[in-house]
Amino acid sequence: MRHDGPLADNNCDPGSYLMSPTLGSGKITWSSCSRQYLNQFLRTPQSHCLMDHNISGAQLDHGGLGTLPGERFNADQQCMLKYGRGSKHASSQSVGEICHDLHCSKEGYTWTSHPALEGTSCGTDKWCRSGRCVGKNNGHSQSGGWSDWSPYSECASACLSDDTGHLSASTGVMVATRLCNSPRPENGGDPCVGSDKKYKMCVPYQCSNIPKTSIRNFASEVCMRAKEVDADLTGTGTQKISSSPEEACTVWCHRRGGGDVTKGWNFPDGTSCQTHHKPRLTYCISGLCQEFRCGNNEEDVFLVPAGLCKNSVFFSRDKRREVPVGMWTPLSDCYWSCVSPASGLRLVERRACRYCNATTTVQLCKNNNVCTSTKSISERATALCSQYSEKVRRLSGLGMQLSATIDDPDRACRVACQDGAVFNRFYLVNGEEGWLPYGADCARGQPSIKHCVSGRCVEFGSDDTPIHDLVTNLPNFHIRHSRDV
Known part of the structure; x- marks a missing residue:
């Protein structure tokens, strides 16, 4: 289990959860990164040891009799376990505060520690639950409820490209979070159902201002670092198409004797991935290849906003349309926004050879719209x-x-x-x-x-199309069809 934060190569808050690299108050829950590490471990052969029969007896099973650890070890005993004999709960601290941070004293010195254990008494008919001192509620259970979603984060992307240098190999991702604290589950109540995070695709404008790195080069950079501690590796890596969502987002390193091996590294969020079962819009999120769906349902965990669903540069690489080779062919009428100074725009496409994929972009055009005012x-x-x-x-x-x-x-x-x-x-x-x-x-x-x-x-260049790759979603202009006049 790794610590939270950038020093452990993850994006979880290093100061809010159990696996924080520093001591402090209020850290009573696991982060999403810890959950990911645990799930990764449970999918490995090493986790099979958890199925071994326990031979140490019931004395180590703190919850075996239905009691919480704080009921078995009171505040003074918790201090003694932490700081040795003679340690006890500091009398200078109100007992109602220990659920947030237990203070311990010994020989005139006082130390802050961690929150008191679940079930620790913090007053008459009160105990510590989820970092708060609450009434025992006569044993009545309370199921958890979700808080409101947070605003979406800034658009983040690793800006990975394919081998030709196009940014179709990754996309931008925004993240919103919520907490199971409205209310918190109490006294054995049911936990919240559903995801505590949701992801929305976005346009990573920042990618046009930095050097491009391909998926292959990213994998090789990771494997080159791994080679420093494993001489059996060649220092080159790759991404695989796999039936496993986890393997499809795993960095695989080539071995000198043949074959590939992974050391647990993943491709960053927003990296394009592919499984045998999901050939659609799939991107790596927290080490798993997830399918994003188009629409306006803000409750979708993996959402492509409606404005990015059609006519997007990111998703046009698989189109094969019958268009003249080498010529730009209009897909839409000329659109003018009735402002000045401005030019009209239209969607166009072309392909470099008969069986090549079609490329879609915008082109300047003459303003044909009749505006009542400009x-x-x-x-x-x-x-x-x-x-x-x-x-x-x-x-x-x-x-x-x-x-x-x-x-x-x-x-x-x-x-x-x-x-x-x-x-x-x-x-x-x-x-x-x-x-x-x-x-x-x-x-x-x-x-x-x-x-x-x-x-x-x-x-724009001499052919009235963008000089550089258009790293943005295209306008949602009306597409001409054969029956359109």
Whole structure:
């Protein structure tokens, strides 16, 4: 069992759970990382020893008679077990506080320790349960209930690419969490049913600003480190297609005599994976290959938002459509957002050879839409910021488009709202609501041709398509069909 935190190569909070690398109060539950390590162990042959018959007698089975450990060892005895003979619960601490952190004293010195054991008496007809001092409730059980979901985390990604350098080998992932504390299960009540985490796919904009690493190179980097302690390894690694969701997200290292071996390393969350049973949208999450489903059901544990379900660069690699070789063919009509300065956009596709997979992207086009009115980019931004100023007092209500910077090349495609007191201070609006309209000009005086696509400032080439890979979801424009006029 590893400790929690980055020093143990996991993303669990290092200060909140039982496997924290530091001592402290309030740590009474296991983290999701500990649960993962335990499940991994239970799937190994070594875990079979747990099935061996116990020959030490009932004296070591603290729960065998239906009692909790704190009922067997009171606060003074717990201090003695921790700090030796002569130690006892510190009289300076209220007995009602021991469930959060038990203080022990010996020879005039006082130490903080850990929360008192489950079932420790903390007052008249009270005991410690789940880190709190509660009434014994006459033995009535209480089933657990979930808290509300936390907000989703920032979009995170390992930015792994395939062997050709395209980012179709991974995606971004956001995580939301909830706790089984509304209420906590008490006195043998049922635990909460369901997952304490849910995951949503997202667009990892940060991947366009860092060097690309392929899945193969990532595996080989891991195996090269393993080679330092295992000379039987070659230092190269791979990912497998497997019927096991765990093996499909495991880093496999090549052995000198042939064959592969794993040391328990996993590919990062969001890495594309494939099992024999699930050929669809499957990505590694906590070391298991999980299937993500498209839709708007926020209760789905593995969700692809509706905006990313169709026409996405990440999912177009398997399409085989009858399109002319080497030519861009329109998939949609020209869409114009009725702002100025801006260009129209349309979806197009092509393939490099007759049997190659089709590539989908956007292309600049002539504005054919008839708009009843046209607004400037500043007017569109001000309309949004005016709405926000009604809720956020410090905003003036003025909105505008800022120029790009080296650190934030996409800033020119997000709405910026002015501070109400400091007029040269602006706040960028987060999320899709803060995106400037599709096709908005974001060159801001630069000689290159740049327009906004899904919150990104994209540079276009001589064929009116993006010069670089479009690392974002494509606009959900209406796709032409053969029956469309």
